[in-house]
Amino acid sequence: DGGITQSPKYLFRKEGQNVTLSCEQNLNHDAMYWYRQDPGQGLRLIYYSQIVNDFQKGDIAEGYSVSREKKESFPLTVTSAQKNPTAFYLCASSIYSGRGNEQFFGPGTRLTVL
């Protein structure tokens, strides 16, 4: 089955710790994205990557880091520099259809700072 997987589903972090969220896709999509969703708010872009070994900052990249060593994988590290990391993190991938950029989401990781 093709799709996007994220792990873990739930993650608890102590203050001062770095944690890494996994995102894998087998859709052969070139572009991958990380969003953050807070209650009652829209999705905010953290980072995106159009090709392997290249990525760009989104609107709220401070305190986060990413890598794109393989087309299928786009892990997100939430560092201790991120002051308010408790949120729902969503990974997405897309293929440009010629008319638009349809993005498809993984199931998400809910991060809670203790």
Place this chain on the structure above:
Amino acid sequence: QKEVEQNSGPLSVPEGAIASLNCTYSDRVSQSFFWYRQYSGKSPELIMSIYSNGDKEDGRFTAQLNKASQYVSLLIRDSQPSDSATYLCAVNLDNNDMRFGAGTRLTVKP
């Protein structure tokens, strides 16, 4: 001004009625528009894409786009309790810059 605005709701309709969800956007060069459905605690699911002015129908869903008015809407006919969810409007500013509204929460009452 927010780039993508939606009425947060909640919007409540009786089962079988038409639910109308609205979205306005600020960037005039936007070419691609999307509606996502998000159930509580779950990730967004793409339900409609629309690129040209006018209506696009898919089953019980109709997306309407008016670029001159910078307005996109989603109509859900014969609403069912299973349609109860938050609906996110998304606008592609360019190939990789997608802006999302905060969503409208819809409740369909049996």
